[in-house]
Amino acid sequence: xxxxxxxxxxxxxxxxxxxxxxxxxxxxxxxxxxxxxxxxxxxxxxxxxxxxxxxxxxxxxxxxxxxxxxxxxxxxxxxxxxxxxxxxxx
Numbered sequence: 462x463x464x465x466x467x468x469x470x471x472x473x474x475x476x477x478x479x480x481x482x483x484x485x486x487x488x489x490x491x492x493x494x495x496x497x498x499x500x501x502x503x504x505x506x507x508x509x510x511x512x513x514x515x516x517x518x519x520x521x522x523x524x525x526x527x528x529x530x531x532x533x534x535x536x537x538x539x540x541x542x543x544x545x546x547x548x549x550x551x
Contacts, residue, residue: 464480464481465480465481465482466478466479466480467479467480471502472502474502476502500550514526517551520538520539521536521537521538521539521549521551522536522537522539523536523551525551528551533550533551534550534551535548535549535550536548536549536550536551537549
């Protein structure tokens, strides 16, 4: 709020969607320096059991077995035709 964030309600959270500097200025600042995006408002799902690795490799273009413990891989959730439904972190 101190930075003039325009807040909206999203899934029970108050989330800033842009600041007074505007979206273009935010984009340029991120490209020239760095950006941080809080994803704690997004769903978290735990998958367990046999077949989880094979299932994730069927739904994403990711070598899930290559992800070491404690690491995260950014990927895409695909439909049956390979079209992108959403992005996710595994």
